[in-house]
Structures are given as structure tokens and as C-alpha cells.
Amino acid sequence: MARKRRTAEQARAEIIEIAAGLLESEGPSGVRIARVAEAMGVSHPAILHHFGCADGLREALYRQISIDLRVDALSILENDPRGITIDSLEAVLERLADPKNGKMMAWLLVNGRDPFPDAGEQGLASILAMLSQGKGISTERRYKLMLVLLAMYGESLLGDHVRARLGVDDESDPANFRRWLLRLVIPQSD
Amino acid sequence: MARKRRTAEQARAEIIEIAAGLLESEGPSGVRIARVAEAMGVSHPAILHHFGCADGLREALYRQISIDLRVDALSILENDPRGITIDSLEAVLERLADPKNGKMMAWLLVNGRDPFPDAGEQGLASILAMLSQGKGISTERRYKLMLVLLAMYGESLLGDHVRARLGVDDESDPANFRRWLLRLVIPQSD
DNA sequence: TCCACTACTTACACTTTTGTAAGTAGACAC
DNA sequence: GTGTCTACTTACAAAAGTGTAAGTAGTGGA
Numbered sequence A, B: 001m002a003r004k005r006r007t008a009e010q011a012r013a014e015i016i017e018i019a020a021g022l023l024e025s026e027g028p029s030g031v032r033i034a035r036v037a038e039a040m041g042v043s044h045p046a047i048l049h050h051f052g053c054a055d056g057l058r059e060a061l062y063r064q065i066s067i068d069l070r071v072d073a074l075s076i077l078e079n080d081p082r083g084i085t086i087d088s089l090e091a092v093l094e095r096l097a098d099p100k101n102g103k104m105m106a107w108l109l110v111n112g113r114d115p116f117p118d119a120g121e122q123g124l125a126s127i128l129a130m131l132s133q134g135k136g137i138s139t140e141r142r143y144k145l146m147l148v149l150l151a152m153y154g155e156s157l158l159g160d161h162v163r164a165r166l167g168v169d170d171e172s173d174p175a176n177f178r179r180w181l182l183r184l185v186i187p188q189s190d
Numbered sequence C: 001t002c003c004a005c006t007a008c009t010t011a012c013a014c015t016t017t018t019g020t021a022a023g024t025a026g027a028c029a030c
Numbered sequence D: 001g002t003g004t005c006t007a008c009t010t011a012c013a014a015a016a017g018t019g020t021a022a023g024t025a026g027t028g029g030a
Helices: A008-026 A033-040 A044-051 A054-079 A086-096 A099-110 A122-132 A139-166 A173-185 B008-026 B033-040 B044-051 B054-079 B086-096 B099-110 B122-132 B139-166 B173-185
Strands: none
Touching: A008 A033, A008 A044, A008 A054, A008 A099, A033 A044, A033 A054, A044 A054, A054 A086, A054 A099, A086 A139, A086 A173, A099 A139, A099 B099, A099 B139, A139 A173, A139 B099, A139 B139, A139 B173, A173 B139, B008 B033, B008 B044, B008 B054, B008 B099, B033 B044, B033 B054, B044 B054, B054 B086, B054 B099, B086 B139, B086 B173, B099 B139, B139 B173
16 A cells, blocks of 8 residues: 655644544544544554553643643734733634634543643733733723633634524624623723 | 422422432533432432333423523623613523533533524523624624623533633633623724 | 664454343232 | 332443554665
8 A cells, every 4th residue: 555654743733634524523433543544544553553442532632722722823923023901912812712612622521631731831921910000900800801702712612602592693792792701800991 | 218299390390400400510411310309309210100211301401591591690780770781691601600500401402402402582682782782783793792692601501621721720711701702892882 | 775663554353332132020900 | 019210230232542663664864
């Protein structure tokens, strides 16, 4: 059989990427070494070669997803030359609220994983600083931060479902909702 | 072997209850007919007898969980003789935000299930009425409702994780947060 | 060009999970 | 009591999923 040879690093990355895709498209039962190997076009022992055992792959997938979820959103803050602005915050919220994140997050949670493992607190801390405007953190401001985070994670998980129940099918509603929320918690941001 | 005989209805209810318990305590891999049968003290074909196949059980479990999630919270509104009050709303939020719901919800979502299937809109509609105070529903008020719902579902799913990241370990914090949130969206409720 | 390394293959074995066939026993009707 | 119904049992079979052993084929270095 024609064989494609990757570096170990490439292979591991590709396997995880495909496993993540299967998780999203087929649900948890798509994350099996035989299924992943099939989707990737390799034999299933090739997967075992790189991850040791089936749970090894899942473990690596947990890690990668939790990293992606964070990096994806926070890289915006780090890369915006103007620093933290209302616009960049809004972009962060958009990423946080992305329904694609929802399924991944749900998988982590239902498997008892911490969705925020051992990362630097950079992201939360900087948002916090924005909200507290250098005056030190009050309970009020912390609640605002939690509200925004929980609402956006809630949005990613079941925003579409809630809108369906409320009979809303305006495509721009999620964006409007995010903007409304930012103005609610940062009043001077009109 | 000593045999306990239930009605078909009782058996199905008991099986689902035990399966739900296993889902919470052992995660998705606990929901297998052999495991459920063991926990219930029957042979595994007994499960198949009532649900046809393994997926039949899971399907029934999806249904039951989505019903329970709703009924649990909304029965408070329906049973409170004073009608909808700030206190009863707060009790609803507490139920919505219960971490036990989180795992169940996550399981529904990661398996592509609608967490709010085909139920009467009673619950949401009555909360909506409370927020709109009979004046008809504005976008502002709908956003407030969505904010509360999404934040509380977010809380149920990962409130504890977010608090851990922010270094909060005050046990009464979730309750305080809920009260703060209600005052934020219903200003006259101090 | 040869060699070492290892990403990958095929073939097989094992375990886990699901499903089936046939029969057993508890409850209810008469 | 006798009989019918069906919730449940045991025993077996099939399938799915995982893991192992041994060998093959790319790739990079000498």
C-alpha cells in the first residue's frame, strides 16, 4: 500500500486535528482509533504508534482543545496593537461565543476535564484590568467579568437553542447581543 | 436467581434513573447496558427487553434528562402561590445554575441533542412577561432574559471552573452573584 | 550507496459490548 | 388451582474496539 511518511510531530498534529473534526461532526463516538485512522487514510495501529493507546489520543485531544479554546480568543488581545479596546474585547467575545467551541467545551466538561488547565492567567487578568480601570478589583467588577464570561460560554453552548425557543432568527442577533452586553457592563463604551 | 418483578413502566423508569446516576458519577462510559444492569441488579438482556437496543436506552435518557432539566426549574414558578416574584425567580436561577444540571446538559449538547425539545413555552414566556411587565417585549428586555438564561446555564456548566481561575472560593459567591444579576436586570428589585 | 532509524503496514488475538434464543418465574384473571 | 401473560433469567453468538508482533518502506545521514 502506498505510504505517506510524516514526521512524528506532523503525524500527531494531523491525527489530533482529524479527531477534533470527527468529534464535532460525529460526536464522541467518532473519536475511536479505527474511525480516526480511516478518516486519515492510515491503518489504525499507526494511531497507537503515536499515542500508545486509545485513551492516550483522547488525553492529547483534551489538552489540545483546551489550549485552542483559549489561544484562539486571547491571541486577539495580544496581537491588537492598540491594546485592549472595546473593539478587541468584542472580537474576543465573538470567539468565546462561537458555537463551534460549544461542542468541544461540552465534551471536556462531560468527561470531567478542566476547560482551563494550568494556563497563565494573562487573558482573564487583562480583561479584569480593563474592567477595573486600574482602581483595583471590586466584587462588582468581578461579577461583571463573570457575567460576561458565563454568558458568552453559555452562548457558545446553547445560544442557538435559546434563540430558537424565543423565536428569534435574526442572523445579526448574536452580534447585537454581544454589543449590548458590553455596553451594559462598560457604560462609557457607546 | 431471586427475581424482582416490576411493571414495564416501573422498570423503564428505574433503568433510566440508574443510567442518569451513572452518567453523572462515571461519565458517558457509564451508560452501557451491562453497567446499568449491574448497578440495578438485573441481567443485561432485561435492559434490552425494555428498550430494544443500547441506543434505545440512550435515546430515552436524552428525553428524560431534557424534561427533568426543565420541569425541575419551572415547577417552582408554577407552584409558588404568590406567583412570579423576585424570590421565586431567584429560586429558578438557583436550579438553572446547579452544576448537576451542567453535566447532563453537556451530554445532551455534545451528542447533538436539543436541550429544549418540543415543550410548551410556558416557562420562558412567563419569565418574559415578568421582565416586560405587560408592556410588550422589547429587544432590550429579551436581551436581559437571554443574558440571565445564558449566564445561569454557563454557571451550571463551568461556574466552578471560572471561580477557580479567578481565585474565588467563597461558598456563598454563586448565590450573591445570582442576586446581583437579578438586581442588574430588574433594577427595582432591591 | 549503504545504513540506521522509525513511521507505517498487515495479520492476528483479545476484551468489551451488544444482541439473540430459549426458557423460567412472578403476578393477575378466572 | 389453572392458565396466560410477560418481566426476567441463563447461555451463547456476533460485532466492535483495542492492542500486539513482525515485518516493510520512506528519509536522512555517513
